[in-house]
Amino acid sequence: MQIQYIFELAGTAFFAISGALAANQKSQPDWFGVTFIGFITAIGGGSIRDMLLGSYPLVWIGDVRFLYAIFAGVLLASLFYNQLQKLRKTLFIFDTFGIALFTIIGTEKALLLGVNPLIAAIMGMFSAIMGGVIRDVLTNETPVLFHKEIYATACLAGAFCYLLLHYFDCDRTVSFLLSGLAILLIRIIAVKFNVSLPKFRKEGTD
Numbered sequence: 001m002q003i004q005y006i007f008e009l010a011g012t013a014f015f016a017i018s019g020a021l022a023a024n025q026k027s028q029p030d031w032f033g034v035t036f037i038g039f040i041t042a043i044g045g046g047s048i049r050d051m052l053l054g055s056y057p058l059v060w061i062g063d064v065r066f067l068y069a070i071f072a073g074v075l076l077a078s079l080f081y082n083q084l085q086k087l088r089k090t091l092f093i094f095d096t097f098g099i100a101l102f103t104i105i106g107t108e109k110a111l112l113l114g115v116n117p118l119i120a121a122i123m124g125m126f127s128a129i130m131g132g133v134i135r136d137v138l139t140n141e142t143p144v145l146f147h148k149e150i151y152a153t154a155c156l157a158g159a160f161c162y163l164l165l166h167y168f169d170c171d172r173t174v175s176f177l178l179s180g181l182a183i184l185l186i187r188i189i190a191v192k193f194n195v196s197l198p199k200f201r202k203e204g205t206d
């Protein structure tokens with residue numbers, strides 16, 4: 001089983017857990033509601049990526065194991081909900097693992113489809129963040145994309161790290177691990193030390 005496939009299944013489960021926890025924090029939804037949010041969180045970014053790249057069938061349609069990963073993630077979120085809620089920044093942890101995995105997966109898939117490396121990096125970012133953006137919209141939260149800490153930028157940095165390693169013909173597994181680790185570290189440092197990009201300001205005129 002290829003490392004990309006393992007990472008994609010793992011990332012799908014992580015995002016499903018993230019979505020299920022976010023849904024349950026907002027209200028007391030039933031199993032269908034929680035599973036739906038987990039599903040959208042897990043497959044939203046990858047589906048948008050594949051539609052933009054013209055890659056059909058969509059990953060979760062072509063391989064039922066991705067649905068199993070989503071159901072497993074939602075079930076784990078239910079079984080260990082109290083324990084997970086006691087962990088500090090649980091949602092942040094699972095979301096960070098998810099974006100790290102999906103960024104690299106999306107970047108590599110775009111490269112394999114023959115797009116320009118810059119486009120591949122953007123597709124990697126889309127894979128990582130769009131599911132979370134849709135999750136936040138559906139749960140009436142400000143999309144994490146607009147939070148002050150670095151988010152999408154970390155994904156782009158990881159994607160460019162992967163592109164650089166790929167250019168120098170580094171081992172594929174090593175490239176995956178180092179690029180994913182770069183995203184994890186950037187996100188953790190950004191949140192821990194409150195690092196953010198300069199704000200965009202448009203001065204009004206009198």
